[in-house]
Amino acid sequence: MTLPATAAPAGAPAPAGARHRPGTRLRRLVPETGLQAVIWVITAVCVLCPVLPLLYASVRSLPVYESGGGFTLAAYGQLFADPAFRAAAVNTLEFAGVTTVCSVLLGAGLAVAVSRTDVPGGRGYSRLLIAPVVLPPLGLILGWNALYGPGGYAHQFVNDTLHIPFNLSTVPGMAVLGTAVAVPVVFLVCQAALSGIGPELENAARSVGAPPLRVLARVTVPMLRPALLNAGLLVFTLSIESLGIPLVLGSPQGHDFVASYLYNTWSSGSTPDPPIVSAGATVLLACACLLLLLRGRLLGDQARFVSIGGRGGGQAPVLKLGPVARWAACALIALYLAATTFAPIAALALSSVVSELTPLVAPWHLLTAASWRAIGRGDYVSSIRNSLEIALVGAVITAALVALATAVAHRSRFRLRQSLPFILLFPRAIPGIIIGIGFFWSFVIVNPPGHALLNSIWGIMLALSVRSLTLAYFVMSGAFATVSDSLDDAARSGGAGWWTTMTRITLPIVRPALFVSFVLLFVSILNDYDPALFLVTPGNQIMGVTMLQTLQAGTTGPVAALAMVQVAITVAAIAVAARLFTTRVRGSRNA
Amino acid sequence: MPEITVLGLSKTFGKAAALSDVSFSVRDKEFLTLLGPSGCGKTTTLMSIAGFQRPDEGLISCGERAFFDGARNVCLAAEDRNLGMVFQSYAIWPHLTVFANVAFPLKIRRTKRDALRRKVMETLELVEMADLAGRYPHELSGGQQQRVALARALVYSPEVLLLDEPFSNLDAKLRERARTWLKRLQGELGLTMLFVTHDQDEALSLSDRIVVMNGGKVLQTGTPEEIYRNPASRVVADFLGRCNIMTAKVATVAGVAPPGGPVSLVLTANGQPVTVAIPHANLAAGDEVQLAVRPEAVEILGPDSAAGSPAESAAAENTYLAELRTVSFLGDHYVYELNADGQALTVTSTKSVAGPSVMVRIPRSACKVLPA
Numbered sequence: 001m002t003l004p005a006t007a008a009p010a011g012a013p014a015p016a017g018a019r020h021r022p023g024t025r026l027r028r029l030v031p032e033t034g035l036q037a038v039i040w041v042i043t044a045v046c047v048l049c050p051v052l053p054l055l056y057a058s059v060r061s062l063p064v065y066e067s068g069g070g071f072t073l074a075a076y077g078q079l080f081a082d083p084a085f086r087a088a089a090v091n092t093l094e095f096a097g098v099t100t101v102c103s104v105l106l107g108a109g110l111a112v113a114v115s116r117t118d119v120p121g122g123r124g125y126s127r128l129l130i131a132p133v134v135l136p137p138l139g140l141i142l143g144w145n146a147l148y149g150p151g152g153y154a155h156q157f158v159n160d161t162l163h164i165p166f167n168l169s170t171v172p173g174m175a176v177l178g179t180a181v182a183v184p185v186v187f188l189v190c191q192a193a194l195s196g197i198g199p200e201l202e203n204a205a206r207s208v209g210a211p212p213l214r215v216l217a218r219v220t221v222p223m224l225r226p227a228l229l230n231a232g233l234l235v236f237t238l239s240i241e242s243l244g245i246p247l248v249l250g251s252p253q254g255h256d257f258v259a260s261y262l263y264n265t266w267s268s269g270s271t272p273d274p275p276i277v278s279a280g281a282t283v284l285l286a287c288a289c290l291l292l293l294l295r296g297r298l299l300g301d302q303a304r305f306v307s308i309g310g311r312g313g314g315q316a317p318v319l320k321l322g323p324v325a326r327w328a329a330c331a332l333i334a335l336y337l338a339a340t341t342f343a344p345i346a347a348l349a350l351s352s353v354v355s356e357l358t359p360l361v362a363p364w365h366l367l368t369a370a371s372w373r374a375i376g377r378g379d380y381v382s383s384i385r386n387s388l389e390i391a392l393v394g395a396v397i398t399a400a401l402v403a404l405a406t407a408v409a410h411r412s413r414f415r416l417r418q419s420l421p422f423i424l425l426f427p428r429a430i431p432g433i434i435i436g437i438g439f440f441w442s443f444v445i446v447n448p449p450g451h452a453l454l455n456s457i458w459g460i461m462l463a464l465s466v467r468s469l470t471l472a473y474f475v476m477s478g479a480f481a482t483v484s485d486s487l488d489d490a491a492r493s494g495g496a497g498w499w500t501t502m503t504r505i506t507l508p509i510v511r512p513a514l515f516v517s518f519v520l521l522f523v524s525i526l527n528d529y530d531p532a533l534f535l536v537t538p539g540n541q542i543m544g545v546t547m548l549q550t551l552q553a554g555t556t557g558p559v560a561a562l563a564m565v566q567v568a569i570t571v572a573a574i575a576v577a578a579r580l581f582t583t584r585v586r587g588s589r590n591a
Numbered sequence: 592m593p594e595i596t597v598l599g600l601s602k603t604f605g606k607a608a609a610l611s612d613v614s615f616s617v618r619d620k621e622f623l624t625l626l627g628p629s630g631c632g633k634t635t636t637l638m639s640i641a642g643f644q645r646p647d648e649g650l651i652s653c654g655e656r657a658f659f660d661g662a663r664n665v666c667l668a669a670e671d672r673n674l675g676m677v678f679q680s681y682a683i684w685p686h687l688t689v690f691a692n693v694a695f696p697l698k699i700r701r702t703k704r705d706a707l708r709r710k711v712m713e714t715l716e717l718v719e720m721a722d723l724a725g726r727y728p729h730e731l732s733g734g735q736q737q738r739v740a741l742a743r744a745l746v747y748s749p750e751v752l753l754l755d756e757p758f759s760n761l762d763a764k765l766r767e768r769a770r771t772w773l774k775r776l777q778g779e780l781g782l783t784m785l786f787v788t789h790d791q792d793e794a795l796s797l798s799d800r801i802v803v804m805n806g807g808k809v810l811q812t813g814t815p816e817e818i819y820r821n822p823a824s825r826v827v828a829d830f831l832g833r834c835n836i837m838t839a840k841v842a843t844v845a846g847v848a849p850p851g852g853p854v855s856l857v858l859t860a861n862g863q864p865v866t867v868a869i870p871h872a873n874l875a876a877g878d879e880v881q882l883a884v885r886p887e888a889v890e891i892l893g894p895d896s897a898a899g900s901p902a903e904s905a906a907a908e909n910t911y912l913a914e915l916r917t918v919s920f921l922g923d924h925y926v927y928e929l930n931a932d933g934q935a936l937t938v939t940s941t942k943s944v945a946g947p948s949v950m951v952r953i954p955r956s957a958c959k960v961l962p963a
Binding site: 198199200201203204205206207208209210211212214215218219222223225 | 641642643668669670671672673674675676678679680682684685686687695696699700740743744747753
């Protein structure tokens with residue numbers, strides 16, 4: 001039997017007649033809670049270290065590396081007085097509002113269509129519809145720009161032939177792209193909720209005589225309400241921190257969002273590291289935290305949406321569309337996928353192999369390998385190498401840390417374990433640029449010898465890893481929930497301590513999930529760029545930042561080629577993972 | 592209420608046959624139970640009648656209306672069949688109150704507001720849930736949820752009520768109460784019910800008739816008593832109540848024995864004679880048969896010493912000396928595990944006897960010869 005450390009202070013002599021000798025008891029207790037405490041501290045420090053220095057920097061009159069500053073709220077006053085900030089805030093709210101409404105309607109509609117009607121190819125569509133989640137975000141933005149942007153390949157077709165006045169650089173235009181990016185998030189949330197609604201609930205409505213559309217309207221969609229609310233708040237939170245979309249599309253036309261306003265102020269300000277940016281970032285952080293609290297509050301009382309599982313008839317589609325409607329719906333979804341995902345990626349690929357992508361000249365007259373030759377040299381190639389390095393190392397370390405932190409959170413009696421889920425979920429709620437600015441200040445304050453973090457790719461790796469670790473936690477906590485506690489208990493009653501139980505029993509059981517979380521982390525760190533914008537220094541470039549900076553300098557070909565490299569690595573990593581994963585699952589089933 | 596006819600129903604899932612040639616009918620105001628072990632096809636049959644699964648071939652009709660006709664490619668949508676269904680998991684919609692759950696079918700039928708309110712409250716009173724009309728499903732106990740499910744299926748007076756193991760999520764005490772209550776309700780309202788269960792006690796106590804299924808086939812159809820007393824096969828005998836199955840060989844057939852006439856057999860296990868009454872005469876000397884004997888049909892004559900000299904008692908027809916292996920006391924009766932010279936016997940009796948051995952008698956009429 002193992003007691004929590006609090007029951008008997010370590011080192012206290014065992015009472016006379018105790019069955020355990022004090023020596024064995026010590027060996028069992030100290031390493032166990034000690035290890036758990038170490039895991040907790042590492043996780044908490046990594047997650048909190050961008051936030052606290054940021055708050056501190058926002059109320060200092062001078063940058064923290066200069067001595068003599070005092071407490072002041074001047075930066076906040078300056079921020080709210082700046083008309084550019086207010087314009088950016090209005091733009092951000094408009095963008096986030098439009099994106100949220102459109103993506104919730106579209107994503108939920110698609111999820112219901114795919115999982116509750118007999119649209120041909122529903123299963124294939126449900127895979128393709130979530131593709132934008134794993135595709136490099138910057139690649140998608142650049143693809144849209146190449147296709148629908150001003151001077152884009154399809155810009156004239158959309159505006160003059162289809163007579164749809166569409167300008168991607170305006171706020172509503174950016175919201176269209178925002179919607180396309182957010183739809184997969186809504187789709188995923190809704191689909192998970194839909195698969196959790198047992199078919200018997202819908203069958204029950206049909207058995208009392210409700211026609212299919214009525215079943216969808218009165219049972220299916222109302223049951224989706226919590227999922228819709230959850231997805232809507234999630235999309236809104238993600239939208240207010242958008243940086244890539246305004247930076248590529250809006251800023252050059254003077255349409256800034258809060259995030260791009262902060263970045264532009266940071267990189268082009270007359271004074272280095274202005275406190276106004278820290279203040280703005282703090283405001284953004286406060287909004288994100290409020291939304292997170294709101295989400296927890298609203299989703300808290302959902303017990304009544306829990307239904308008892310059980311069989312209750314087949315998984316037959318609720319709504320049988322007519323033959324015409326079926327194929328019309330199928331074609332519509334195909335058109336949507338082509339317009340929002342495949343055409344932009346194709347345009348991106350095309351613009352990487354031509355000297356200029358224009359509808360005025362046929363592309364085969366302009367074919368050139370110059371862009372691809374360019375990225376094989378100099379800064380480009382080193383940023384590809386850096387990106388791969390930090391993605392690989394960061395994914396391994398983060399996957400291991402999150403696995404252990406999840407084990408402490410869900411499978412230990414460590415006293416602070418209940419705080420870990422919040423700590424692990426927090427980075428998803430913090431806007432990326434806050435992680436960037438925050439880590440910049442922490443590296444300035446805690447500067448290890450040789451600027452090992454401030455001027456190196458390892459500092460960037462730390463920031464990107466922290467930003468992505470929530471993904472791994474989602475995967476791991478789901479996997480732990482499927483492993484019965486009794487398996488742990490069996491190991492412990494057999495004499496194994498916590499560490500042995502976790503490393504020899506529980507974690508090996510969830511090996512497939514570990515692997516999935518590694519791949520997700522790899523892809524996510526590889527394609528992320530928001531935090532890195534504030535941390536890169538010459539010589540320590542990564543792909544996303546190189547792309548943005550090259551684009552701002554007016555060069556598009558090599559940027560498209562780099563984006564295609566990202567797309568290719570991402571697709572390859574996911575394909576390999578899917579392959580390995582299925583063979584592994586099959587192998588273990590045969591064993 | 593019209594009667595439901597199921598004729599030649601077949602369905603395969605991949606290569607496995609889930610149903611093969613299932614036929615039966617549910618008569619007006621009848622309580623019919625589909626009974627069988629899990630995976631026997633009873634739920635597939637029920638779901639085919641309800642319209643949630645499409646059989647490969649066969650015919651399902653309700654009165655004049657064809658629900659499903661494989662030959663004419665007719666398959667009526669579930670919502671157009673006007674049946675009531677109670678699901679195993681109850682399937683109470685969690686986002687609606689008790690009242691709204693029960694009102695839903697009436698709203699579909701465009702019932703006027705006053706009539707709707709009256710009808711819902713009447714039905715809720717019938718299932719003793721009127722007080723909790725404003726509650727949400729998660730605020731109800733399992734038994735209460737089950738009543739709401741029943742009210743929802745009853746409120747629009749469907750032609751037939753289908754119930755898919757509705758009591759399996761209740762604890763033993765509650766289950767018994769729900770059973771009595773459902774039986775009474777059926778009598779009062781004159782409902783036609785098709786009930787699916789794997790619980791033999793439930794089937795015996797509730798049903799007017801039982802359809803025993805196994806492996807996708809109908810094994811026997813009849814009243815509970817018919818099936819219990821005259822099982823058509825070993826599987827039925829085994830599934831419905833406890834049963835001693837004994838193998839025996841025909842020793843003599845006295846000429847052409849009339850139906851019901853005595854036939855002498857020899858038990859394979861211990862070579863002792865046993866005389867039985869057979870329902871038909873096509874048995875020849877040397878044929879091997881299986882005998883089914885219900886444990887409560889075996890008479891315990893008492894400890895061997897009390898029954899006179901063993902030799903004398905053993906000479907009487909179908910009387911055996913058996914070693915007492917174990918005794919279990921179950922409150923209102925005892926269960927004895929006996930061993931009669933190699934033939935195992937389970938006997939239930941209210942009589943208390945002590946070992947080491949007892950005399951038992953198997954009445955001629957208690958030995959059922961199972962068809963080969």
